[in-house]
Amino acid sequence: MRNVRVFDGVGDKTLDGADVLLEGGHVVAVSSSPFAQDQADGVLEIAGDDRVLIPGLTDAHVHLMGNANAMADFLEGPTGVLYGNTIAEAGRMLRRGFTTVRDMGGDTAPVKALIDRGEFEGPRIFPSQAMISQTSGHADFSFVYDVPEEFGGRPSRTEDIHFTRVADGVPRVLTAVREQLRQGASQIKLTLGGGAASMYDPLSTLQYTFDEIRAAVEAASDYGTYVATHVYTPAGITRAIDAGVRSIEHGHLADEATVRRIAEAGAWLSMQPFAEEDHHYPDPVRAAKNTEICQGTAQVYEWAIAHEVKTAWGTDLLLEPQAAARQSAMAARLAEYYSNVDALKILTSGNASLFELAGDRNTYRGGKLGVIAEGAWADVILTEKDPLADLSVIADPDANFAVIIKGGQVVKNTL
Incomplete structure (x- = not known):
């Protein structure tokens, strides 16, 4: 060149x-x-x-399968369609200039293998495999009347397709973590608090006990990798860091003391520059949660810069395939919080430094x-x-x- x-x-x-x-x-x-x-x-x-x-470009928080398919596809669509849509979106993502992504929930290890072999176009993928959640947690996609597996029920449809895994108690959490590692996860994703997209959990909820989180951290560490956690609130972030979590996903409702705590622990804050129009929720409860999350964005970025937190960038677009191309606009939105050059560093070498925490689970160590x-x-x-x-x-x-x-x-x- x-x-x-x-x-x-x-x-x-x-x-x-x-x-x-x-x-x-x-x-x-x-x-x-x-x-x-x-x-x-x-x-x-x-x-x-x-x-x-x-x-x-890189994206530290994608859901390739999750955003290539709508909720109806997950609940009713043939499995082959789910993977076909995922492969198609991977190609479009690469043509938007995203050459490496960290997938934070979904069965993308098989898609990664096909892309790495050259069968299809797509970015390099660091898969987390299924998001691990407690019952009634952020990644519990079962219906309210379904009997939990612990009481003899069967797994939900999203568990059948390895998009989520519900696991309660230390033994089941250990099994769930090891299951994802067996399937090719680069890192582990736990959900430790409420979210806008989920049905049962207010944002204020604390999910998973210290012992459950610590068990996941130890199981991941034994494989040479780390745990990343969906969590917004000060209490949830503090519990995660105390248990050894290395990457806080979101964190939009943190206070300044908690942001300082992230910096002191040397953990990563994997943020998204959310605006309300990035997600559309038809019901008022989830829409209100989305508004509350978005209102915290600017302040947390300000504190993260002030306390020199290691900050990554991602999109976390989910269940709205028509919005997938918003990824590029969300990347450019970083200029609202950083200088252009600092934003580009985050979008390239910054995110890549976070990806390297996967250690031996990083299959791209050749460069x-x-x-x-x-x-x-x-x-x-x-x-x-x-x-x-x-x-x-x-x-x-x-x-x-x-x-x-x-x-x-x-x-x-x-x-």
């Missing part, structure tokens, strides 16, 4: 007039001097003409993610306009992403 302005995912400025050599799926060299002309067969030379080259540097994975985007000057560039990938490359393979090239 010739004559590009390289934002490497780490620095504050671009390296201008650079040549970047990609080979064998990796970045081989980045040089401020032109490379010698290579006439070898099969070599593709792209004239950047002073466009900006950035690392592939660095989220950066443009020698030895890194060749996941790059050539932009028509400069996102460091205007982050809204990434909100319209169709118009503004001239070239998308993942693992050295050209996904899109309009030049």
Whole structure:
């Protein structure tokens, strides 16, 4: 790639007039001097003409299966349709420029395997497999009249398709964690408090006891990985951190003392810049919960910046396939809270640092993610306009992403 302005995912400025050599799926060299002309067969030379080259974008909180399908699909649709929709959305997500994602609930390990083999287009995936929940918790999708499995009932439809797993008590939690690891989870997802999308749990609820959370943390640690938890409130976040949780998902209702506690513990805050229009709930109870969550967004970001919390970015779009493309606009929305360059760091190398907590469960250890540097994975985007000057560039990938490359393979090239 010739004559590009390289934002490497780490620095504050671009390296201008650079040549970047990609080979064998990796970045081989980045040089401020032109490379010698290579006439070898099969070599593709792209004239950047002073466009900006950035690392592939990342999303730390997606639900590939969860947002590729509506609730009716989960409850009534054939299983094959669920996976077909998921694979299709994975391809669209890659063409929006997202080359690596962390999936926080859904049976995406098989989809990951197919993508990694080159059978389908899609991002690199760090799967959590099923979201693990207590009875009546955030990921309990059974009907109110269903008998819990503990009392002789059968698992819900979402458990049958490995989207959720309800487990109560330390022994069942341990089994649920180990089940997800057996199925290929990179990290474990627990739900520790109420949520807007769930039916039974007010936001204030505390879910899972300290002993249950600690058991999950120990089981994940034994596999060399970590636990991430859906939780919004100070009490829930504190319990999670005390039990050894490494990544707080959401946290929008935290107070300043709790945000400071996250920083002191060295944990991650995996936030989403929610606005009310990101999700649509037809019933007033869930709509009110969504409003309350969104109202906390700006303040928690302010405290996270002030206390230098390790902050990741994600979308958490769920059960609304028609809204999937909002992912790009939500990425650009980070500019409301950060400088453009700091936002781009979060969207690239920042999220990638969180992904690395998966340790040996990270199947992409053969290269660095989220950066443009020698030895890194060749996941790059050539932009028509400069996102460091205007982050809204990434909100319209169709118009503004001239070239998308993942693992050295050209996904899109309009030049």
